[in-house]
Amino acid sequence: MSSNDVTHHAADDHNHDHGDDHGHHGPAPGLMRWVTTTNHKDIGTLYLWFSLVMFFIGGAMALVIRAELFQPGIQIVDPMFFNSMTTMHAIVMIFGVVMPAFVGLANWMIPMMIGAPDMALPRLNNWSFWIMPFAFTIMLSTLFMDSGGPAGGWTLYPPLVLQMGDSFAFVIFAIHFLGISSVMGSINIVATIFNMRAPGMTFMKMPMFVWTWLITAYLLIATIPVFAGAVTMLLTDRYFGTSFFSAAGGGDPVMFQHIFWFFGHPEVYILILPAFGIVSSIIPTFARKELFGYDSMVYATASIAFLSFIVWAHHMFTTGMPLAGELFFMFSTMLISVPTGVKVFNWVATMWRGAMTFETPMLFAIGFVIMFTVGGLSGLMLAITPADIQYHDTYFVVAHFHYVLVPGAIYSLMAATYYWLPKWTGNMYDEKLGKMHFWISTIFVNVLFFPMHFVGLAGMPRRIPDYSLQFADWNMIATIGAFGFGFSQLMFVYIIVKCVRGGEKATAEVWEGARGLEWTVASPAPYHTFETAPTIEPSTVTR
Amino acid sequence: MSDLPFDPPRKSHAKVAGKMLCLAFAMFGFGYLMVPLYDIICDITGLNGKTGRVSVAEANATQTELVAEDREIIVEFVASINQGGSWIFKPMEKTMTVTPGKMYQASYYAENLSSSPVVAQATPSVSPFAAAKYFNKTECFCFTRQAFEPNGSKDMPLTFIIDPDLPINVDRVTLSYTFFRSPDQS
Numbered sequence: 001m002s003s004n005d006v007t008h009h010a011a012d013d014h015n016h017d018h019g020d021d022h023g024h025h026g027p028a029p030g031l032m033r034w035v036t037t038t039n040h041k042d043i044g045t046l047y048l049w050f051s052l053v054m055f056f057i058g059g060a061m062a063l064v065i066r067a068e069l070f071q072p073g074i075q076i077v078d079p080m081f082f083n084s085m086t087t088m089h090a091i092v093m094i095f096g097v098v099m100p101a102f103v104g105l106a107n108w109m110i111p112m113m114i115g116a117p118d119m120a121l122p123r124l125n126n127w128s129f130w131i132m133p134f135a136f137t138i139m140l141s142t143l144f145m146d147s148g149g150p151a152g153g154w155t156l157y158p159p160l161v162l163q164m165g166d167s168f169a170f171v172i173f174a175i176h177f178l179g180i181s182s183v184m185g186s187i188n189i190v191a192t193i194f195n196m197r198a199p200g201m202t203f204m205k206m207p208m209f210v211w212t213w214l215i216t217a218y219l220l221i222a223t224i225p226v227f228a229g230a231v232t233m234l235l236t237d238r239y240f241g242t243s244f245f246s247a248a249g250g251g252d253p254v255m256f257q258h259i260f261w262f263f264g265h266p267e268v269y270i271l272i273l274p275a276f277g278i279v280s281s282i283i284p285t286f287a288r289k290e291l292f293g294y295d296s297m298v299y300a301t302a303s304i305a306f307l308s309f310i311v312w313a314h315h316m317f318t319t320g321m322p323l324a325g326e327l328f329f330m331f332s333t334m335l336i337s338v339p340t341g342v343k344v345f346n347w348v349a350t351m352w353r354g355a356m357t358f359e360t361p362m363l364f365a366i367g368f369v370i371m372f373t374v375g376g377l378s379g380l381m382l383a384i385t386p387a388d389i390q391y392h393d394t395y396f397v398v399a400h401f402h403y404v405l406v407p408g409a410i411y412s413l414m415a416a417t418y419y420w421l422p423k424w425t426g427n428m429y430d431e432k433l434g435k436m437h438f439w440i441s442t443i444f445v446n447v448l449f450f451p452m453h454f455v456g457l458a459g460m461p462r463r464i465p466d467y468s469l470q471f472a473d474w475n476m477i478a479t480i481g482a483f484g485f486g487f488s489q490l491m492f493v494y495i496i497v498k499c500v501r502g503g504e505k506a507t508a509e510v511w512e513g514a515r516g517l518e519w520t521v522a523s524p525a526p527y528h529t530f531e532t533a534p535t536i537e538p539s540t541v542t543r
Numbered sequence: 544m545s546d547l548p549f550d551p552p553r554k555s556h557a558k559v560a561g562k563m564l565c566l567a568f569a570m571f572g573f574g575y576l577m578v579p580l581y582d583i584i585c586d587i588t589g590l591n592g593k594t595g596r597v598s599v600a601e602a603n604a605t606q607t608e609l610v611a612e613d614r615e616i617i618v619e620f621v622a623s624i625n626q627g628g629s630w631i632f633k634p635m636e637k638t639m640t641v642t643p644g645k646m647y648q649a650s651y652y653a654e655n656l657s658s659s660p661v662v663a664q665a666t667p668s669v670s671p672f673a674a675a676k677y678f679n680k681t682e683c684f685c686f687t688r689q690a691f692e693p694n695g696s697k698d699m700p701l702t703f704i705i706d707p708d709l710p711i712n713v714d715r716v717t718l719s720y721t722f723f724r725s726p727d728q729s
Contacts, residue, residue, distance in 0.1 A: 230574055
């Protein structure tokens with residue numbers, strides 16, 4: 001396959017009229033540059049800024065939740081608004097922060113990593129981004145409607161969600177828009193990776209970040225439409241008299257859970273596979289060693305993606321499944337820890353006897369490996385059906401998925417930002433502040449989420465604004481952690497802005513041990529890179 | 544190799560994007576396909592407490608074929624009303640002791656407490672799930688929608704037969720009906 005690609009490219013004539021019409025000039029002046037741009041770096045930047053803004057909106061919602069939970073009783077917000085905060089916090093963080101940030105990184109880095117001049121479908125790329133701000137404007141506007149925002153949880157279970165006010169239709173349409181954006185973005189990424197690799201950049205030479213994104217893109221294309229179908233059924237149940245989920249008309253609300261989690265479980269791997277790719281790029285750089293077990297990393301990623309399609313009902317152990325179903329979903333879920341374990345051991349083996357240094361990206365990457373593993377282990381506990389019946393819908397579940405998403409996915413995004421920021425801006429960020437940001441975040445993130453394990457095991461239910469007195473102490477500690485973590489992220493913004501404005505000039509290579517095509521271009525990366533395909537040499541590929 | 548121009552064939556972008564778009568549409572369809580699949584799987588396995596429905600002829604065949612005289616099963620009848628509609632809905636007998644393979648009749652009583660005509664639908668569920676596919680009904684008020692006059696009431700019959708193949712560890716079966724106001728009325 002790969003050798004065919006090489007001859008194919010070689011046979012083509014020299015022709016510069018590809019891609020967009022902007023040709024080889026710099027960016028257009030003025031604000032319209034950002035509206036009309038088809039440049040992968042501009043669009044990547046737009047995605048990353050967008051997700052940073054959404055990170056603070058979603059974070060503010062989390063702080064409303066934690067403020068209310070500081071003490072037992074209802075003090076600050078009314079329960080309905082509390083419920084719409086838990087719902088919106090999830091929707092914003094999943095669809096507005098983690099997914100767009102990964103797409104932004106894919107836009108910036110994939111063409112530079114595979115030696116392509118741009119994404120395969122630049123105009124589609126512009127659309128993929130610009131749908132998002134409108135979709136989130138619609139979504140967030142529901143909070144100001146008379147009926148309030150969605151308050152039935154981000155999982156949108158009927159019949160509860162069907163009892164929502166008039167903002168229901170706005171939420172569904174916003175989800176449709178977000179889905180269209182993700183699917184278009186993913187199609188673009190698949191087309192780029194298949195068609196735009198430089199001669200000699202075979203599949204098994206691609207950096208892990210490219211691999212994990214290729215697999216993630218497939219997951220997105222295969223599952224987002226299922227979710228779109230499920231929410232469309234909700235919409236027609238509500239407004240057009242169908243009875244997909246209404247028992248009165250012959251439907252079944254439990255069926256929604258099956259359809260939703262058929263999307264929802266692959267979705268959680270969509271939120272973590274690109275993080276695996278980022279960490280697999282950073283650890284070899286700062287360990288000054290090649291990634292250990294590259295091939296097994298690729299196969300492990302593919303195995304995780306495959307398994308993600310057959311484990312969905314472990315979210316539904318309390319719906320009254322037959323024993324055979326419970327056993328199947330329990331064992332298949334536990335099986336996922338095998339490829340995931342392969343990845344964790346490979347990262348550790350990469351560091352083993354490496355000449356390690358601990359710059360900020362490496363700190364975040366190591367923090368990721370350790371704390372993601374904590375979240376993975378509590379996931380294994382939740383996979384055990386009889387135990388899950390106890391843990392279901394408690395704070396233990398909240399602790400589990402926040403450990404894999406905050407010191408997991410979010411840490412990988414911070415690691416990626418520090419790692420590639422010098423390449424994007426041409427300036428080094430403030431290393432001292434970066435390290436401070438890491439240590440303060442890491443202390444507070446554990447103060448925030450670790451106590452949730454305890455209150456969860458003791459039986460505190462999630463998504464409830466009030467709780468019994470025996471949970472009071474740990475909730476107070478968690479809230480202190482939440483405010484500490486939330487406000488320490490202002491440091492992150494300060495460091496980024498400071499770096500964009502100036503600083504010590506970065507070299508092309510930036511990091512001593514860095515390998516890969518993105519480090520062969522100047523810092524900051526020129527507006528157009530690799531208009532002539534680069535030569536793939538052992539020193540320029542990550543393996 | 545180093546000076547090769549980069550110009551990917553544009554056609555292949557459309558090809559890859561087209562294939563991916565087809566996959567996306569196919570998966571949208573698959574979401575809807577899960578609806579009939581779900582019902583089929585529930586019917587075949589009896590999961591979800593969906594009870595079986597047999598014709599009178601089939602039931603008679605079972606009845607003459609094999610009656611497990613030595614077994615006694617207690618059938619419990621439960622009634623509940625969805626979302627607090629203004630109804631009285633209750634079983635006429637709370638329990639029955641039955642022999643597998645024989646046909647029995649039971650009935651539920653329903654009364655519309657509102658002063659407007661209402662159409663209602665009852666949905667059944669059997670517990671334990673393992674018993675669901677052995678619990679067969681030849682006639683049931685849940686097969687059709689029931690119309691009620693203002694303040695009207697009626698006795699609603701059901702005829703059932705428990706398959707003698709009912710697993711040996713099951714000696715008590717609960718049949719539950721939930722009464723819904725039919726959704727397609729204003």
